[in-house]
Amino acid sequence: xxxEVGLTGLNHCLSDYKDCWAHVDINSYFxxxxxxxxxxxxxxxxxxxxxxxxxxxxxxxxxxxxxxVSTGSRKDEALLLAPNIRLIPAQFDFxxxxxRRLKRLFESLSPEVQIFSLDEAFINLTSCKYxxxxxxxxxxxxxxxxxxxxxxxVTANVGISWNRFLAxxxxxxxxxxxxxxxxxxxxxxxxxxxxxxxxxxxxxxxxKRLKAIGIENLYQIKLFSNQELEKHLGPFWSKQLRxxxxxxxxxxxxxxxxxxxxxxxxxxxxxxxLCNNETEIKQILYNxxxxxxxxxxxxxxxxxxxxxxxxxxxxxWFSHVxxxxxxxxxxxxxxxxxxYLYKKWQxxxxxxxxxxxxxxxxxxxxxxxxxxPTWHKQRYLEKAVDExxxxxxxxxxxxxxxxxxxxxxxxxxxxxxxxxxxxxx
Amino acid sequence: xxxTIGEExxxxxxxxxxxxxxxxxxxxxxxxxxxxxxxxxxxxxxxxKLRYYSVLASGNLYRLQYNRQFxxxxxxxxxxxx
Numbered sequence: 001x002x003x004e005v006g007l008t009g010l011n012h013c014l015s016d017y018k019d020c021w022a023h024v025d026i027n028s029y030f031x032x033x034x035x036x037x038x039x040x041x042x043x044x045x046x047x048x049x050x051x052x053x054x055x056x057x058x059x060x061x062x063x064x065x066x067x068x069v070s071t072g073s074r075k076d077e078a079l080l081l082a083p084n085i086r087l088i089p090a091q092f093d094f095x096x097x098x099x100r101r102l103k104r105l106f107e108s109l110s111p112e113v114q115i116f117s118l119d120e121a122f123i124n125l126t127s128c129k130y131x132x133x134x135x136x137x138x139x140x141x142x143x144x145x146x147x148x149x150x151x152x153x154v155t156a157n158v159g160i161s162w163n164r165f166l167a168x169x170x171x172x173x174x175x176x177x178x179x180x181x182x183x184x185x186x187x188x189x190x191x192x193x194x195x196x197x198x199x200x201x202x203x204x205x206x207x208k209r210l211k212a213i214g215i216e217n218l219y220q221i222k223l224f225s226n227q228e229l230e231k232h233l234g235p236f237w238s239k240q241l242r243x244x245x246x247x248x249x250x251x252x253x254x255x256x257x258x259x260x261x262x263x264x265x266x267x268x269x270x271x272x273x274l275c276n277n278e279t280e281i282k283q284i285l286y287n288x289x290x291x292x293x294x295x296x297x298x299x300x301x302x303x304x305x306x307x308x309x310x311x312x313x314x315x316x317w318f319s320h321v322x323x324x325x326x327x328x329x330x331x332x333x334x335x336x337x338x339x340y341l342y343k344k345w346q347x348x349x350x351x352x353x354x355x356x357x358x359x360x361x362x363x364x365x366x367x368x369x370x371x372x373p374t375w376h377k378q379r380y381l382e383k384a385v386d387e388x389x390x391x392x393x394x395x396x397x398x399x400x401x402x403x404x405x406x407x408x409x410x411x412x413x414x415x416x417x418x419x420x421x422x423x424x425x
Numbered sequence: 426x427x428x429t430i431g432e433e434x435x436x437x438x439x440x441x442x443x444x445x446x447x448x449x450x451x452x453x454x455x456x457x458x459x460x461x462x463x464x465x466x467x468x469x470x471x472x473x474k475l476r477y478y479s480v481l482a483s484g485n486l487y488r489l490q491y492n493r494q495f496x497x498x499x500x501x502x503x504x505x506x507x
Contacts, residue, residue, distance in 0.1 A: 037464040037479040038486045038504055052427075089427070093468035094477070100467075151464060390472030391494075 011136040014129040022123040023159040023167035027176045029119035030059035036151035045082040092411040118416045135160045139179030165249040172198040192219035221245035266357030274350035287408045288356040289334045301361040302326035309355035427502040436498045457482035
């Protein structure tokens with residue numbers, strides 16, 4: 001069964017697909033939710049900034065995008081393009097909660113849901129495709145339920161095909177609020193008309209390399225031999241791109257839901273101004289360590305590789321240490337970050353960005369604990385502090401060195417790299 | 426722009442379908458009737474559960490926070506045109 005649905009393409013019967021996946025992408029997520037919350041902002045160009053006073057736009061509303069404002073634009077650039085743009089601080093708690101609600105909603109439609117990022121999800125319809133007549137019926141149902149759950153201003157693109165790669169292309173390439181499907185009839189057309197910026201896994205540098213050899217879209221890859229592709233793009237990308245050119249899923253999709261536990265935890269922050277104050281740098285690093293180590297502990301993990309990253313004035317410094325044993329206590333991680341790694345830095349530039357990471361994580365249940373009484377004493381102390389935070393809120397009890405200055409609180413990132421932690425899946 | 430307030434308020438409302446929906450709140454001696462709840466969100470501060478209600482009252486937007494642990498209400502922010 002088929003028929004035209006608006007401008008978005010063909011309406012396909014779901015039972016025609018052997019495997020069937022839907023990709024749901026909430027349009028301009030951060031800005032749309034803020035507009036949903038505040039009707040005074042609806043229909044207006046809105047730029048979301050991380051906090052009040054920040055100048056980097058981390059998300060733009062549909063109206064701002066139409067005027068040329070994009071993610072990553074600076075405030076002055078945005079004001080030139082959209083003089084009446086409203087810059088609104090992000091509400092990360094709202095976004096994460098909305099994603100949790102969307103996950104529950106999608107799980108009511110299919111037994112298999114994979115959250116891809118904060119505003120994107122894949123729904124496997126293979127086992128329930130007979131419940132929904134066609135792609136348009138399913139897409140409309142999802143869009144209606146999203147509006148019921150989050151509000152009337154929230155729109156979503158729905159893409160449907162026989163795998164996640166094509167469903168995502170379908171979703172990404174349709175107009176805002178559309179339902180688009182790909183099957184054998186329109187596959188080549190979609191491959192030939194999709195820009196690489198809409199292809200998951202193809203970044204800016206790879207796109208540049210492809211253009212250098214005359215490849216402008218996925219379909220054109222078919223015209224190159226394996227040898228030619230391998231010569232220009234290497235053995236890995238030549239195979240991945242070959243798969244994509246036939247509409248097959250590249251390897252990156254295999255890892256969406258496969259991690260048994262996180263491989264690393266970390267936290268970075270960009271300050272408001274360049275910093276040269278030793279006390280301030282120490283405070284920031286300590287604050288980042290508290291969040292990183294506490295997150296590892298809350299997941300029952302410990303790591304044995306610790307890294308620290310600093311950047312500013314167009315320069316950066318990075319250092320790491322790999323230990324023979326695993327750590328996740330605040331004190332021991334901070335000792336390593338600050339005294340062992342940071343203190344070796346020559347302080348050759350002023351710092352604006354700080355990052356701390358604990359990697360090579362392993363479940364605590366698989367690690368032998370040290371026998372030293374001091375280690376256990378420290379562990380009991382930090383466990384007590386964690387319990388106080390559970391009962392009375394974060395930073396209710398905190399190190400004296402963090403009593404002054406602004407606290408850095410946990411927040412979620414758009415790509416949701418810690419989804420198993422944040423969504424508990 | 427949003428103006429930070431962070432003051433305790435009193436809230437009255439209804440339980441519907443197992444959930445509480447605020448219908449009015451009292452702040453600085455004045456009562457505000459809620460015309461619409463535009464967004465709700467659940468959040469955690471450590472283990473303390475918080476619930477946010479963004480509400481329209483007297484044509485303006487107010488962000489209310491309910492602390493589920495201590496059963497207290499706060500007016501967190503107000504939208505001020507300008």
